[in-house]
Structure formats: structure tokens, C-alpha cells
Amino acid sequence: MTRVKMNNLGIPPLAGVCSYEEACKVGIDVDRNVSLLRRYLYIQTQLNKIFAAHLASTPEWEVKCAFSLHMWLAAEHSAILRKRVTEMREPPLHLDKVPDLQLEKLFQELIRSDGTSELVVGIYGVVMTEFVAALKLHLDETNPLVDHPTYRILKIIRMEQEEMLAWGKQAIVGLTPSSEIQLKTQKWADHLAVFLDNAGGISGEANKIILDNKVAPRNDGQPYEMQMEPKRDERFIDIYNDSVKIDSFYGDADLEPDERTYALLYKRLREMDVPEWMGPIIYRTNGKPWDYYVDMSRQLWDEARHSMLGEVGLYQDGVEFYKYPIEYKTSMTLNKAFTALEAHTILWYIEQSLMPKETGKRYEWVVAMESDNALAKTFQDYDWADEVLHAQIGRKWLVPEHGSLEEMKNQGALISQRYSIERAKLDVHSEQLVNWWPQFLAEIREGRDKIRGKQLQPK
Template sequence: MTRVALNNLGLLPLAGICSYEDACKVGYDIDHNVNLLRRYLYSETQLNQIFAAHIAHIPEWEVKGAFGLHMWLDAEHSAALRKRITEMREPPLHLDKVPDEQIEALFHEVIRAESTLELLVGIYRVVKPELVRSMRKHLAETNPLVDHPTCRVLKLILVEEEEMIPWGEAAVQALIRTDADGIAAQQWQQHLESFLYAAGGISGDLAKPADWHSSVPRTDGKPYSMKVEPRRDARFTDTYNSTANFDQYYFDADRPADERTYALLFKRLREMDVPEWMGPIIYQTKGKPWEYYQELSRQLWDEARHSMMGEVGLYQDGVEFYKYPVEFLTTMALNRTATPLEAHLVLWYIEQGLMPKATGKHFEWAVAKESDNELAKTFQDYDWADEVLHAQIGRKWLVPEYKDMEELKQQAAIVMKRNLEEKDRLSRQSDLKEWWPNFLAEIRAGRERTRDRVSSS
């Protein structure tokens, strides 16, 4: 209806946000709004932690990569919600307080998934769809003018959450390979939905269906204990094989330019081990400001993305990324023997060593530039930029833990030495068969085939 005819000079009023009629609805008061935002915040925070807790131990490579992206996005969503809550007369305290014991019970179940399929079902069939439903309802009911800052935050979050769900559903379908898998997925979904309905959903307004009944929790009341050992799926073999010395290969100016560049691409591929060791750091480190988890989650995603660069670099020239050994010795050693702080020290120590122009990331980019592999040069360019950021993140969070930079370096060197010894011990699980010459011959042949096809087209 039109209450009064206004002369707006033919211009859209209210900055184009909404109509006058939409702006006349009362919407949510501040207290109700903040209560809902706290529930979303808790959910996004828990999702980030669930990804961190499982990324090492799930074996499927593609799931690791997606988890790297999604945990960073959920960390960003958590940060945006925290900021908005503090703008609504709320002090920046107690933001991680559990808003509802029933929601807490739901996430205690989700994190206790016993397979990748269960984990995917919990995240992408139960939690994220309900989070999207709750946020959409919020947008439909709050006043779009007075609560515009909240609406903006929720709209931006929804774009990314709605992109994650189809990936997750496709992953669930891919891992349902037998009738038994389908039954197990359905049973786990129903189990989690029992907890979801008990909480009234993420926003607390979800009505229980007529046939709702409570489920026996899987949790025993003790804190969740993550499985830290990295795993790879059956496509990968000989994951303890450390015979390829990539640093030696690309540093060796006597080697052909293409071999040096392929060494860099395979080194990028192997970087999936960094998310596998950062997940435990993020999950097991408690009591830090959220900015810590946000920045380390970004770094974890960057490292997963670098691994994908290597994956694409091999694909470009016709080699399957899982065909040759992708070892994870550093991660296996650290996750088994180091504290989260020690593991972070090693990460920073390595990255700091990549900063000098003559031997670090600039040098790697220059090596790629010397070859005719334009894609590899682009990959190294962005890898270089990311690693500068990562070194800064490490300094920011590690320096305050030690007396000074010198003590930090000394402690890092001690842990590095211990880790190298453990890696050497672990490598004995492989027969250490040389594979680099075979890889090099195959990828060179693939590049020649690509050139032939291009020239003949």
C-alpha cells in the first residue's frame, strides 16, 4: 500500500536499500538481534574448529583442499559477526560463550564423525543448510534500514555459505559407493538432526517434527581428542619416500630450466602437508584472540591453494598428481612429537628462511621465469606474495611467546633438528626407490604432446 504520495524527484529513496513500506516494519530489537548473531557466531566458530580438527586425518585429497578453503571462510564469517555484535552496545567480551547448551551438544556430535562421509553429512547436510535457513529468515524479518549493517554482513556470509553446500553434497554423493554407505549416511544425518531439532535449529525457532525423538550422544562428556596423523587415500603410494631433493634440483644451475621448474611445481604439490600440520596447531591452541585463528586459517588455505597450483601444474603437462610419491614426513614427525607451539615454530623458521632474495621465494620465481612455463611463473609469483604474508603472521604470534627474536630462533633450531631426526627415522618405512627420472621423462613427454596438438590445430 502507499500511505502518502512522495515526490522523490524520480530517484530511489532510502539509498535504494528498500521501499518505505519495508522500512516501516518493526523488525528485531537489539537484544533479539544480538542473541541470534551470537548463535551464528558460535556455529561459524565451531565449524572452523571442526575443519581444523579433521583436515590432517581425513585421507581424501580433494576434501582436504576444500576444508582448507571452507575453514578460512568460516573464520572470516566468525570475525565479521564478532565485529557486528560489538557495534550493538555489546562489549567485546564473552563472545565465545556457549549461547545454548543444545547447540553445543549438536557440535559435540558433529566433530565426533568417524568417517569422512559422516563428517561431510554433518557439515553440509545438517549444519550449513540450517545456518543458511536461519540467516535468510533473519534477513526477511529484520528492518532492512535500521539494521542495514547486520543485513550486509549476513548477505556476504550467505553468498559463501551457499557456494559451499553444493560442493559438500556432491562430495557426499561421491563417497556413497554402496547401499551400506547410503544407509550409514542417512542414519548419521537423522542422529544429528535429532540434536538440531532439540536446539530449535541454529536460530532457536525450528519446530520439532511430529516424529522427533532424542538420540543417545556419541560423546562421553570428555573433550574431543583429535587424530593428528596425516593420511592419504589409496591413490597415493610410498608416502614416506624422501628421495627427491627438490631444493637441490631447482638450485642446481647445471640442470635444465624445465627440470628446475618442475621441481618447484612438485614442491608446490607437496605443500598439502602444511595444512595437515597447521590443522592441529589451530585446533589444539586454546585461548587466543580470534584474530589468531583467522590469520592461521588464512595461511592454511593459502598452503592448500599452493598445493593445488602444483596439482594444476602437473595436469597441464599430462601427469596425475597422485602418481608419484607425495611424502608427508615433516607433518607426520611434527604431529606426533611436537607441541602446537613447537610446530608453529618450525613453520615460521622455514618461511623465514624463504625471505632472502638470493635463495628464497624471489629466487624460485626467477627460476620459473627462466623456463618457458608461463603458468609456473604465475604460480611462483603468487606463492612468493603469500609467503611474505605468512612470515609476518608467524612473527606476529610467535615473538610474544619468547624473550626476544634470538631465543625464538634458538628454540626453532632445536625443534628443527629433532624433527629432522624423526623424519629420517620415518623415511625407513619406504624402500626409497628413486622416482624423479621417471616423473621427469613422463611430464616432458606430456608437454611435447601438448605442443604438438597446439601446433597442429
């Protein structure tokens, strides 16, 4: 419909945001908009918390990687939505107040998922599927010009949620290989759907149902207790074996540059234990400003990404990342024997120890630069940049806890001493006898030469 023929000089009107007809749509009023956005930010806040609670104890490496990214995106999306709510006549107060007790019950059930398949089906097959649908409806209904700030952020959030959902749908297929598992997860999806329906859906505007008395909640009214012990799936072998001291290889100037660089790539691979101990830190730390959870979730994602860089570095030269031991004694020790504040303090203590020019991250980059591994050079370049950020995050949130930077350093040293003692107790779980490094080095060199030989052959 064209109401009047406009002379816009051949230039798209309304800054290209929308057509005149779309701008004539009445759309959603401010009060309803705020109500919806508060539900959305609550959902993202809860997903961030659920990812944090389950990341360590989820055995499947690929799921840990995805949870790390999706956890950070949930924190970011919650932060963006919080900011928008405060721009719409709402003071920045009570943004963490539960908007709907029925919605809270849904997430109290979801966090109690039994195993990875239930958890992934619940997050992606139920909650995220409906969340994406709710965002689409919101974008269709709101006036894209008058409510452009909301329209813009919901478009961004929807795009990233759809990318996460696409991963989740494929992961569900991989995690439900048998009809028995499919039946189990479908029952769990149906169970969660009852709670979502009782909340009136994501928006709260659907017809609410009366909770079926036959649907017994798993939530017994007691606070959820996360599983602190990190887990790895059956592909990983001898996961307590740290007999190969990686630092001694890349720090040895007498070794060949490629061996030193492969040691760095393996060190990156081992960084998965950092997300495995950061998840519990984040989950157990309550009452902080939301920026804390955004910063910590970002650092967690960076550490998982570093581990994936190691994974790719081995793949580049033909070695499966799970073939040789990837120990997790650090996360096992810190999760089980230390408080969240202690675990965070030692994380910072390690990060700041990597800042000196001659021994830290710059040195690792120099080692990679001396090799002919171009990919490793790029990896170390960005790893160095990330670690500088992480040291800043630690100072930002920990100095107020300890009172001063000097006291934080003192506490870090004391905690490190106790950590070394506790960590050594795990040696009994591995014979620590197998020096697998020569075999790994021979295999990856052979793979590299074979792959490069194929690349150099004339087509």
C-alpha cells in the first residue's frame, strides 16, 4: 500500500531503517517492551549460570567448547538487554529480580538435567528454540523506527542465538544415537515444556496451563549443588599424567625450533582445564555487578579458545588432539579443595606471572616466530594479547577483595604453596612413567612432512 507518492530524490528514506509503511505500524508500547526485555535478560542470566554450573562436569570436549562460547554470549546478551531496559524510563535497579516465579521453576529444572544429552536438549531443543521464536515475534511486532535501539540489539541477539541453536541441533543428533536415548531426552523435553507452558512461554503472554500434578519436579526445594569434579570423555587417556613437563621443552633454547613450537601448541591444548576451574568460580560467586560475570565469562571463553588453538595446531599436522594425555590436575585440585576466591586469586597469580618480557607471553611469541609454523605464530600473537587482558580482569575484581595489590600478591603466593601440596596428592592416579613426548613429536613431524609434501605436489 502506498498512501502518498513521496519525492525522496531517489534516496532511501528513514535512514534505510524501514519503509514508510513499516514505520506506520503502532508496534509495542514501552511498558510491554520493558516487561519482555526483563524476561529475556533473566533467561540469558540463567543460561549463563547453567553453563557455568555444568561446564567442568560435562565430559564431551566439543560441548565444553560450545558451552564456553555460549556462556559468554549469554552474559553479553544479558548486559545489552540490561542497558536497554535502563534507557526506557526504568532505573537500573532490581534487574536481577525474578520476573516470573514459573519461569524460575523452569530453570531450576533445567539446571538439574541428568547428563549431557538431557542438558543439551533442554537448553537448545526447548529453551533456545522458543527464545529465538520469541525474538522473531518481537521484531515482527515492534516499530523498527520508533523502537530502533531495541530493534537493533534484538537483531544482533537473534543472529547469535540462531548460530548457537544451529550448533545445538546438530549436537543433539550426535548425543542421541540410540532410540533409547532419544526416548529419554524426549521425555525430558516434554517435562521442561510443561514448566515453560506454565510460565506462559518465553514472553509470558501465552495461555498458561495448570501444572499437571503428574509432573513431579526434580527440584526438591534445596539449592542446586554443582558437580565440582571435572570430567573428560572416553577418548582421553591417562588424564592425571603430567610427567611430560611442556614448559621445559619450549623454554630449552638447545632444542629445534619446531619442537619448542609444538610444545607451545600442546600447552595451548592443555588450557581446557582453565575453563573447567573458572566455571565453578563464576557459579559459586554471587552478588557481583553483572560486569563481573561478563568479564569472567569472556576470560573463560578466551581460555577455551586457546585450547582449541592447540587442537587446531595438532590437526594442521595430522595428530588427533585427544591421542596423548591432556592432564587436568589443576582444575581437579582447585575445584575440590579451594574456595572460589582462592581459585580466582591463583588464576590471576598465574596470569600476572606470564607478563615479564623475557619469560612470559612475549617470550612464547618469540619462540613461535623462530619456527616456520606460521599458524603457531598467529596463535601466540593473539594468546599474548588475551593474557594481558586477563591480568587486567583479575586486578579489576580481586584488588577490592584483598584490599590492595600487594596483599593480593601475598595471598597468591600463599595459596600457590598450598595448591602445590594438594595437587601432588593426585599423582597416585597415574603411574607417571610414560614419556610420550618422543612418540608425539615423531608423529606430528611425520604428519607435517606428509601434508606439506602433498601441498607442494604439482596439480
